[in-house]
Each structure stands twice: as structure tokens, then as C-alpha cells.
Amino acid sequence: PASSRQAFPLPSLPRKQPTVLVVCGPAQNGAIGLVCARHLRIFDYEPTIFYPKRSPDPLYRDFTTQCEKMDIPFLSYLPTEVQLINDAYNAVVDAVLGAEAGEGREPCAAILATLKHIRIPIISLDVPSGWDVEAGSSGGISPDVLVSLSAPKQCARHFLGRQHFVAGRFLPYDVQKKFELNPPEYPGTECVVALRAPR
Amino acid sequence: QEEAQAIDQELFTEYKFSVDQLMELAGLSCATAIAKAYPPSSFTTSQPAVLVLCGPGNNGGDGLVCARHLKMFGYDPTVYYPKRPNKPLFEGLTTQCQKMDIPFLPEFPAEAALIDELYGLVVDAIFGFSFKGAVREPFSSILSTLERITVPIASIDIPSGWDVEKGKADGLQPDMLISLTAPKKAAMHFTGRYHFLGGRFVPTALQEKYALNLPPYPGTDCVLQLT
Numbered sequence: 001p002a003s004s005r006q007a008f009p010l011p012s013l014p015r016k017q018p019t020v021l022v023v024c025g026p027a028q029n030g031a032i033g034l035v036c037a038r039h040l041r042i043f044d045y046e047p048t049i050f051y052p053k054r055s056p057d058p059l060y061r062d063f064t065t066q067c068e069k070m071d072i073p074f075l076s077y078l079p080t081e082v083q084l085i086n087d088a089y090n091a092v093v094d095a096v097l098g099a100e101a102g103e104g105r106e107p108c109a110a111i112l113a114t115l116k117h118i119r120i121p122i123i124s125l126d127v128p129s130g131w132d133v134e135a136g137s138s139g140g141i142s143p144d145v146l147v148s149l150s151a152p153k154q155c156a157r158h159f160l161g162r163q164h165f166v167a168g169r170f171l172p173y174d175v176q177k178k179f180e181l182n183p184p185e186y187p188g189t190e191c192v193v194a195l196r197a198p199r
Numbered sequence: 200q201e202e203a204q205a206i207d208q209e210l211f212t213e214y215k216f217s218v219d220q221l222m223e224l225a226g227l228s229c230a231t232a233i234a235k236a237y238p239p240s241s242f243t244t245s246q247p248a249v250l251v252l253c254g255p256g257n258n259g260g261d262g263l264v265c266a267r268h269l270k271m272f273g274y275d276p277t278v279y280y281p282k283r284p285n286k287p288l289f290e291g292l293t294t295q296c297q298k299m300d301i302p303f304l305p306e307f308p309a310e311a312a313l314i315d316e317l318y319g320l321v322v323d324a325i326f327g328f329s330f331k332g333a334v335r336e337p338f339s340s341i342l343s344t345l346e347r348i349t350v351p352i353a354s355i356d357i358p359s360g361w362d363v364e365k366g367k368a369d370g371l372q373p374d375m376l377i378s379l380t381a382p383k384k385a386a387m388h389f390t391g392r393y394h395f396l397g398g399r400f401v402p403t404a405l406q407e408k409y410a411l412n413l414p415p416y417p418g419t420d421c422v423l424q425l426t
Contacts, residue, residue: 041402042400043418043419059217065214065215066215069404070404071404169271170271172298172299173299174300188234188272189230189234189235189272
């Protein structure tokens with residue numbers, strides 16, 4: 001995960017500034033969000049991070065420093081007024097919870113409650129936060145884009161958004177075989193592959 | 200050379216990047232650039248076989264990462280890594296390659312003709328921008344052999360054996376150079392066909408501070424073709 005690099009599609013963005021809100025949870029999924037935010041900055045987006053519960057892990061703290069030094073702002077609170085988020089950003093990257101947790105404790109539950117009501121697209125990393133990693137979710141967030149890491153998780157079957165990508169092109173062939181992952185073929189040197197749209 | 204070292208230092212001490220992070224991104228750039236210039240279909244050998252020569256320092260580490268990504272991209276890399284640092288980073292990278300069935304040669308194919316026959320490309324990851332002074336064995340024999348092969352050579356950051364600023368007129372003449380972070384002065388003496396820029400991790404503030412004047416990378420690509 002330290003080198004996990006997310007390449008995002010470059011849709012044309014409705015706002016003049018390519019602003020993106022990256023919401024990072026307390027564990028590995030959040031750390032991946034930090035790395036993602038840094039690369040978005042390199043790609044000339046304007047990410048802003050909300051990272052309320054910071055991990056003490058030195059690796060993840062360094063990711064935070066890298067973002068700060070690259071002038072990526074860190075919000076001190078997440079507006080509960082959903083319209084503020086809709087107005088300020090083009091999209092939200094959901095890096096709150098991954099395969100490791102369910103609904104999660106505060107502040108994740110509050111964040112997810114807000115995210116359920118936003119109108120701008122959500123891009124979820126690996127597992128839409130709050131979803132059960134196998135069963136999916138009833139009444140949880142509905143991301144527009146899902147980026148499955150290494151391979152899609154079971155809950156991805158319930159994904160109804162516009163685009164589903166697989167990323168994390170680092171699985172050795174024998175690991176793929178051992179776990180019967182059958183990942184799709186990545187085109188050329190791409191580190192991201194789009195799966196057939198669910199609808 | 201000093202500037203390159205200063206930038207690296209800032210990335211590590213101010214920005215808190217780890218060597219692992221930057222090495223991974225650098226090695227990935229190298230593999231990507233190679234795949235663009237020498238796609239597997241362009242090889243005349245029956246498999247797209249690549250020989251990756253890894254030196255004793257970070258340039259060698261870049262080579263190990265590159266070899267691993269070349270394997271993911273469908274190439275058949277083989278590594279020669281005679282002098283391995285006793286550090287977890289390099290041991291880890293070596294294990295990753297070995298576990299991916301990338302062979303490590305026990306000895307260097309000392310005949311130029313043998314290299315030409317077995318491989319379609321040689322990756323020179325021997326010495327990088329910290330290189331100073333005389334080339335010691337086993338690398339000086341390796342470099343002599345490389346000067347006689349006919350298959351293309353892709354050098355990572357600095358053609359090995361070159362002075363980092365002045366180049367080396369009678370030294371290695373690689374077909375491809377992948378400059379990492381920013382081209383070094385020696386790149387002015389590069390006469391091969393392909394010059395790529397890789398290592399897309401330098402924050403804008405640092406680029407401005409050192410007046411790097413890097414051209415923009417296309418889209419989300421991690422490499423930029425300069426020539």
C-alpha cells in the first residue's frame with residue numbers, strides 16, 4: 001500500500017477549479033487516501049483532505065507530512081451542511097473504511113451520514129465505506145465510482161455506480177492463482193483497468 | 200550532481216518521503232518508459248527477454264523495482280546483482296523479484312555475443328547520480344562488455360561510468376536514458392534515440408526552488424518522452 005498509486009479517470013469537471021475532497025479514515029484505507037491525494041495534486045487537481053482521526057503509524061504520519069508540505073489543506077471539520085460540500089468540490093474520494101471494518105465508530109459514522117446526502121460523485125476506495133465487505137449495504141453510501149484494490153471484494157457485486165476500476169497492479173502471478181483471483185488484464189503499462197460497467 | 204543530491208535530501212528530510220516510496224515510483228517509471236520505447240512485440244528474441252544489471256547502490260535498487268514491473272508488463276527479465284547491500288530495503292526488493300520467478304544469474308555472461316543472443320535489451324542500473332571516482336570490479340569488466348554488445352541499452356538516470364556532469368565520450372553509449380526527477384548535466388551528452396523523464400513525484404514548490412523547468416507530464420502518465 002505504500003506505493004499504491006491510484007490513477008483516476010479525468011472526466012471534465014463541472015467546477016472551474018478541479019477541487020476534490022478526500023475523506024480519510026483512521027486505518028489503511030485512509031492512508032491510501034493520503035497517497036491518492038498527493039498524486040492528485042501532482043496531476044494538477046486541487047485536493048483537500050479531511051482526516052479527523054490520524055493514525056500513529058509512522059508511515060502514515062509521513063504520508064500526512066508529504067501532503068502538508070505539498071500545500072494540500074487539511075479541514076478541521078467536515079461541514080454537516082451538505083450544500084457546502086456540493087458547492088465547493090467536484091467529487092469526494094471516500095477513503096474512510098476499507099475491508100477491515102463495518103459501520104465504524106465516530107467520527108466515521110457521522111461522516112458517512114453526511115456523505116449519504118451529498119449530490120456530487122463519490123469515488124470509493126476498495127469498499128464503499130460502511131458497506132459490509134461481503135454483503136454490501138442497504139441504505140449506505142452510493143458511490144459513483146468504485147476502485148477495487150488488487151481484486152474486487154464480494155460486496156462489489158452490489159455496486160451500481162457508473163464506473164468500476166481495478167487498481168493495484170502488483171499481485172504476483174502465483175498469488176493470483178493461489179487465491180483464484182482472475183483479475184482482468186491491465187492494458188499496456190496502465191496501473192488501472194476499467195471493468196465492464198454494471199449497467 | 201550536488202543539486203540532485205540536495206533535492207533528494209529535501210525530499211527525505213523535509214517532505215518525509217521514504218527511500219522505498221521514491222524508489223518504487225522511480226523503478227515503475229523506468230519500466231513504463233522501456234515498455235513504451237521497446238514494446239514486447241518489437242523483440243526479435245522469441246520471448247521479450249531483458250537483462251537487468253543492478254549495481255551496489257540505489258541505482259541497483261531502481262533496477263530491481265524496474266525488473267519486477269517489467270515482469271508485470273509481460274517481459275522476461277533476468278537480473279545480475281553481484282554486490283548486494285546488507286539492508287532490508289534491498290533484501291526485500293530481491294525477494295520480491297525472486298518470488299516472482301525472476302532469475303538471478305550466478306555469473307555475468309562475459310561474452311558480448313552471448314548477451315546479444317539471449318536478450319533483446321539490457322537495462323543498465325549499475326551507477327547513478329551519486330557515482331564518483333573509479334569503477335571497481337566486477338563493474339569495470341561488465342561495462343567493457345556492454346561497450347561491445349549490439350542490443351540496445353537503457354540506462355537508469357546516468358549511463359554507468361559516465362561523469363555525472365561531463366559524460367564520457369569513450370564510455371557506454373546507451374540507446375535510451377531515463378532521467379529520474381530531472382535530467383542531470385550528463386544528459387546533454389546523451390546521443391541515443393530515447394530520452395525519457397521519470398520519477399513524477401517532485402512537488403511544485405521544489406521544482407520552483409531549484410528552477411527545474413520540467414515540461415509537463417501528459418495526463419496521469421508517470422513518464423514523459425523528451426526525445
